[in-house]
Amino acid sequence: MADWQAWKKEAAFVDGAWIGADSGESIDVTNPATGEVIGTVPNCGDAETARAISAAEAAYVGFAAMSLMERVGLLWKLHDALMDNQDALGELLTVEMGKPLAEAKGEIAIGAQYVRWFAEEARRAKGEIVPAGVNGRRILVTKHPVGVVGMITPWNFPSSMLARKVAPALAVGCPVVAKPATATPYSGLAWAALAEDVGYPKGVVNVLTGSARKIAGAMMESPVVRKITFTGSTEVGKELIRQSADTVKKVSMELGGNAPFIVFDDADLDKAVEGAMVSKFRNSGQTCVCANRIYVQAGIHDAFVEKLVAETRAMKVGDGREEGVVQGPLIDADAVEKVQEFLDDATSKGGMVASGGKPHDLGGTFFEPTVITGATQDMTFAHEEIFGPLAPVFKFDTEEEAIAMANDTVFGLASYAYTSDLGRAFRLNEGLKYGMIGINSGLITTVEAPFGGVKESGLGKEGGSQGLEDYLETKYVCIDGI
Numbered sequence: 001m002a003d004w005q006a007w008k009k010e011a012a013f014v015d016g017a018w019i020g021a022d023s024g025e026s027i028d029v030t031n032p033a034t035g036e037v038i039g040t041v042p043n044c045g046d047a048e049t050a051r052a053i054s055a056a057e058a059a060y061v062g063f064a065a066m067s068l069m070e071r072v073g074l075l076w077k078l079h080d081a082l083m084d085n086q087d088a089l090g091e092l093l094t095v096e097m098g099k100p101l102a103e104a105k106g107e108i109a110i111g112a113q114y115v116r117w118f119a120e121e122a123r124r125a126k127g128e129i130v131p132a133g134v135n136g137r138r139i140l141v142t143k144h145p146v147g148v149v150g151m152i153t154p155w156n157f158p159s160s161m162l163a164r165k166v167a168p169a170l171a172v173g174c175p176v177v178a179k180p181a182t183a184t185p186y187s188g189l190a191w192a193a194l195a196e197d198v199g200y201p202k203g204v205v206n207v208l209t210g211s212a213r214k215i216a217g218a219m220m221e222s223p224v225v226r227k228i229t230f231t232g233s234t235e236v237g238k239e240l241i242r243q244s245a246d247t248v249k250k251v252s253m254e255l256g257g258n259a260p261f262i263v264f265d266d267a268d269l270d271k272a273v274e275g276a277m278v279s280k281f282r283n284s285g286q287t288c289v290c291a292n293r294i295y296v297q298a299g300i301h302d303a304f305v306e307k308l309v310a311e312t313r314a315m316k317v318g319d320g321r322e323e324g325v326v327q328g329p330l331i332d333a334d335a336v337e338k339v340q341e342f343l344d345d346a347t348s349k350g351g352m353v354a355s356g357g358k359p360h361d362l363g364g365t366f367f368e369p370t371v372i373t374g375a376t377q378d379m380t381f382a383h384e385e386i387f388g389p390l391a392p393v394f395k396f397d398t399e400e401e402a403i404a405m406a407n408d409t410v411f412g413l414a415s416y417a418y419t420s421d422l423g424r425a426f427r428l429n430e431g432l433k434y435g436m437i438g439i440n441s442g443l444i445t446t447v448e449a450p451f452g453g454v455k456e457s458g459l460g461k462e463g464g465s466q467g468l469e470d471y472l473e474t475k476y477v478c479i480d481g482i
Helices: 046-065 068-084 086-097 101-124 160-172 186-198 212-221 234-244 269-285 298-313 333-348 399-406 422-431
Strands: 012-014 017-019 026-030 037-042 128-130 138-145 148-152 176-179 205-207 225-231 250-254 259-263 291-297 352-355 370-373 390-396 414-418 436-439 472-479
Touching: 012 046, 012 186, 037 186, 046 138, 046 148, 046 176, 046 205, 046 212, 068 086, 068 101, 068 160, 068 186, 086 101, 086 186, 101 160, 148 160, 148 212, 160 176, 160 186, 160 225, 176 186, 176 212, 186 205, 212 225, 212 234, 225 234, 234 250, 259 269, 259 399, 269 291, 269 298, 269 390, 269 414, 291 298, 291 399, 298 352, 298 370, 298 390, 333 352, 333 370, 333 390, 390 399, 399 422, 414 422, 422 436
Parallel strands: 148 176, 148 225, 176 205, 225 250, 259 291, 259 414, 291 390, 370 390, 414 436
Antiparallel strands: 012 017, 012 205, 026 037, 128 138, 138 472, 352 370
């Protein structure tokens, strides 16, 4: 048995026990690179979710009362367990999701970094004493765990997306009920196994697989669940926000993106192409922060396209476990169809295929890394998220024009720009309506910084000191008669 198979848990984890679905039903999990069914997971629903919420509620008082350094110590053990098993957990991730093994191992590592970061940040969750306007009074402001947290995570980063939610919750004393994506459940269930191994009390970490509608519905209806954190589509996020109103839950939403990648004439051309490759084609373009629209200033446009095309043609596509592979398959056939629709729309409106442009000869859900030139704002991908290895290149003339086109979207998650003009960098900071901006960098996610968007890209932040605040409530105490 390969090491990764030891972490393939074919059961949900509720109240410290591994369980099947009440119905006995299960869901197949498929390797997108081979089409092979690699296992099953329970098809849980609202009844199992209700039990998980009850277990978390029962665990809350004791866990919140646990000493800070005990909680910090458990997080350190969790960090070490992730890194000790990085290779096996990375391979498990590749097998169920498809990304290259190096990327998968990197995802395990950054997940461990989030755990370590929030273990440290929890020690800095300070309140304050505020000067009172009335003599004889003291005003105290204190921070407290929000309570039981429901978590819903996507398939594209099935381990690190959970890390960004689980780590701050556990750091401040919030039990969790997590629902990983049905396509990639094993990386989520591995977190339950790790939590069990390092000694978390039963009920503190619960992980359910199965019906997204039923599990999420039970979370949203429960008055016990005081916070919902979701990473996924804007459409689903809006529905969860609506449902949260009935019990006035705290919500964190990391939703869709449509990232502009702007290259100015004064940019370092080689670095700009390198950044575009990392931003666009990492995880086969299946990231919410990947370059969705590449805007290149007229003076450097042709040279940029030439180098970008050469780089994409050199990419090795294949099973993520094969040596040298830098792009794996798309997650499923629907993803392939969506990329093809974007491509057909662009070519019907005058776009030209500069490289790639069709499903890969490997078959299945593999798609060629593709560059489209002559892209315009009336093409569908100018306003919708691609989520695939399709890089549309737009030409622009002025800085003002680039900023206007970049902001012409309902989304506001990540954006990128390459320039050697420091003044322009500050103007972009003011002008680009995005929660994150990378200047001369195509890979900006880091545990020390707040990750999150504006407009229809979401609410709240993950990472940085701000990521801890989303799991805390603030109380004010007035003490009179002093």
